[in-house]
Amino acid sequence: MATRRPRERGVTIEDVARAAGVSRQTISNALNAPHRLKAETLERVTALIEELGYRPDQSARSLKSGTRRIIAYPTPVDDPANPNPLMGGFLEAVVSAAGESGYRILLVRPRPDQSQEQALDELLAARTVDGFLLSDILRDDPRVAYLTAEGFPFAAFGRTEPGQPQAWVDVDSVQAVVDLVGLLADRGHGEVAFLASSSGQPWMDDRRDGFRAGVRRHGLRGREFAVPGDEPARVVAATRELLAGADRPTAIVAGGDWLALGVYAAARAEGMEIGRDVALVAFDDLPVTAFLQPALTTVRLPLRRIAEALVSRLLRIIEDGVTPPSGLLLPGELVVRPSLGP
Amino acid sequence: MATRRPRERGVTIEDVARAAGVSRQTISNALNAPHRLKAETLERVTALIEELGYRPDQSARSLKSGTRRIIAYPTPVDDPANPNPLMGGFLEAVVSAAGESGYRILLVRPRPDQSQEQALDELLAARTVDGFLLSDILRDDPRVAYLTAEGFPFAAFGRTEPGQPQAWVDVDSVQAVVDLVGLLADRGHGEVAFLASSSGQPWMDDRRDGFRAGVRRHGLRGREFAVPGDEPARVVAATRELLAGADRPTAIVAGGDWLALGVYAAARAEGMEIGRDVALVAFDDLPVTAFLQPALTTVRLPLRRIAEALVSRLLRIIEDGVTPPSGLLLPGELVVRPSLGP
DNA sequence: TACCCTATATTGAACGCTCATATCCACCCC
DNA sequence: GGGGTGGATATGAGCGTTCAATATAGGGTA
Numbered sequence: 152m153a154t155r156r157p158r159e160r161g162v163t164i165e166d167v168a169r170a171a172g173v174s175r176q177t178i179s180n181a182l183n184a185p186h187r188l189k190a191e192t193l194e195r196v197t198a199l200i201e202e203l204g205y206r207p208d209q210s211a212r213s214l215k216s217g218t219r220r221i222i223a224y225p226t227p228v229d230d231p232a233n234p235n236p237l238m239g240g241f242l243e244a245v246v247s248a249a250g251e252s253g254y255r256i257l258l259v260r261p262r263p264d265q266s267q268e269q270a271l272d273e274l275l276a277a278r279t280v281d282g283f284l285l286s287d288i289l290r291d292d293p294r295v296a297y298l299t300a301e302g303f304p305f306a307a308f309g310r311t312e313p314g315q316p317q318a319w320v321d322v323d324s325v326q327a328v329v330d331l332v333g334l335l336a337d338r339g340h341g342e343v344a345f346l347a348s349s350s351g352q353p354w355m356d357d358r359r360d361g362f363r364a365g366v367r368r369h370g371l372r373g374r375e376f377a378v379p380g381d382e383p384a385r386v387v388a389a390t391r392e393l394l395a396g397a398d399r400p401t402a403i404v405a406g407g408d409w410l411a412l413g414v415y416a417a418a419r420a421e422g423m424e425i426g427r428d429v430a431l432v433a434f435d436d437l438p439v440t441a442f443l444q445p446a447l448t449t450v451r452l453p454l455r456r457i458a459e460a461l462v463s464r465l466l467r468i469i470e471d472g473v474t475p476p477s478g479l480l481l482p483g484e485l486v487v488r489p490s491l492g493p
Numbered sequence: 494m495a496t497r498r499p500r501e502r503g504v505t506i507e508d509v510a511r512a513a514g515v516s517r518q519t520i521s522n523a524l525n526a527p528h529r530l531k532a533e534t535l536e537r538v539t540a541l542i543e544e545l546g547y548r549p550d551q552s553a554r555s556l557k558s559g560t561r562r563i564i565a566y567p568t569p570v571d572d573p574a575n576p577n578p579l580m581g582g583f584l585e586a587v588v589s590a591a592g593e594s595g596y597r598i599l600l601v602r603p604r605p606d607q608s609q610e611q612a613l614d615e616l617l618a619a620r621t622v623d624g625f626l627l628s629d630i631l632r633d634d635p636r637v638a639y640l641t642a643e644g645f646p647f648a649a650f651g652r653t654e655p656g657q658p659q660a661w662v663d664v665d666s667v668q669a670v671v672d673l674v675g676l677l678a679d680r681g682h683g684e685v686a687f688l689a690s691s692s693g694q695p696w697m698d699d700r701r702d703g704f705r706a707g708v709r710r711h712g713l714r715g716r717e718f719a720v721p722g723d724e725p726a727r728v729v730a731a732t733r734e735l736l737a738g739a740d741r742p743t744a745i746v747a748g749g750d751w752l753a754l755g756v757y758a759a760a761r762a763e764g765m766e767i768g769r770d771v772a773l774v775a776f777d778d779l780p781v782t783a784f785l786q787p788a789l790t791t792v793r794l795p796l797r798r799i800a801e802a803l804v805s806r807l808l809r810i811i812e813d814g815v816t817p818p819s820g821l822l823l824p825g826e827l828v829v830r831p832s833l834g835p
Numbered sequence: 836t837a838c839c840c841t842a843t844a845t846t847g848a849a850c851g852c853t854c855a856t857a858t859c860c861a862c863c864c865c
Numbered sequence: 866g867g868g869g870t871g872g873a874t875a876t877g878a879g880c881g882t883t884c885a886a887t888a889t890a891g892g893g894t895a
Contacts, residue, residue, distance in 0.1 A: 257599050279551040
């Protein structure tokens, strides 16, 4: 471990107290309980705090109060071949929502030699953070199990198991896909296909379930195709096969916009036109799809609301010790565009 | 402010000391200066630490040592119409690189009523972090000016001014674009156009400079077009105009892959084919471009190396007080694909 | 034997803050 | 005038750690 230069100490509460001719506690009160001070004292002290640029040391405050005002977010591993373009926006929303309440977001990632639980444990045991925000929740997620066992505050983007704290927020993907299928049924499609990637993203299951439910509800004939992996070449190849087949569906529900991009490419290669020869609907509303012609009908995730709900639920647990009795399911927003056909 | 339940205190150094029948300091040494203990004692204490699950409280440690082992990263504002899909990968690389040395990344964002400097100041004055990692550096960036004035450690992804600390890392975009233009010159193009967005991203200037230098070097005729903003519709419209014009260029250098997406769409609309009717090269290597046909020639950013260099420079400053004498310019990686033409 | 040096372990203080408690003072009531 | 009341401020302690200073023993050296 390298030599560490202790950082030059800043102005402390003692400095301000001396300068103001009052005690430490009065300064502390000026910041934490202003109503306890005489108006005149408060004004004088506040001016002095401002002038000296005093800010309470976060570590000292934390040590005493046991509270860090920091939330940890284990960053999902980002597949370089299919990065999540919504990550930036989601993080931004989370950081803003947390910031409103004076909390900050700490990014975490297990070291190569560490399990996910170990990485969480390190923060938890060292009392570095007040709670965790989890995303990309798996069935039987080990992180959820661990935090539940420790009784440590967390909120999850994605559903937790029945026995666990229901501090989750999720998008009602099932309903959203049912609605998408409904749009297709309205336009007279009878033969629809679902395109999934088999690379095991947890959310794909819900979307598939939504497809099945939608097909059943509207009495359509539904088939399911799995693309092995997310690489564009494979997606395009698999989709071309689907489009070139004899029993070609009249409409495709893609499990995500990323897959839909492959459908556009495949259709072009096969000399077909989306919206005319085959209808296409998808999920995620990735901004890049705005370059597609015709524009893609898809489902937009309410990222801002998700972030706000996650943070507010987590803070309820941290600050008031109240765990929500049930999860929160937010609706996806249908964005109807011409790929749906006439 | 809401009532705060102090978190249940964990096992402290005192607990371990009592259990081991030694003093606090011995436990502290076992972790921070193991060589000072007799082998036998060390073993016994280490086992006990493990058994009791003791982890030094980060706040207490910070309070005493003045060091936080946390680096702040002000999250760039993400334009929802053109989010940065590389953000996730960059953050991941930064988090990993910092994690290697035991540092964590704290995300920051000014509150609506705050300036950027104020947001930094809040962390700096409250001694919440040891240093800053900045990206999207502007000319005369106020954050750089502020941190320089405070003498506070920072490293920047993007160049700082001559008078300021040269703790920056950047991609040699100028050289990369010169190389791109070289590729076009090799293939006999004489009439090339540069497509920039005028929404003021700081990196666009370098790319434009690279274009100018490349054109000069290779004796080509170069024109420049500015797209007003990043919205796909505008990009496509502007590009169509360019392609439909009488003096259409034979090759286009797009200032970024995002703009190149618009060129593909425009070419299709105009009945042209990229690589045959017009050559196209761009910058960023966004993963989505893998769906484009023909594939795009572009420049890949060495994000992992950038992240590692940034973190190692920052830690040098924080831990050893050594500011690098000059910035680090990393080469972009040319990725040649068929959009370049035969 | 006296002295110093090294290896190992302990003790007291301090980091900067906030909590709980104590003090002071003016005022009011009977 | 004794005693209570309440507002404003001060004091002491302690959060969990590490640093500096100090103790103790054993061994080598003069």
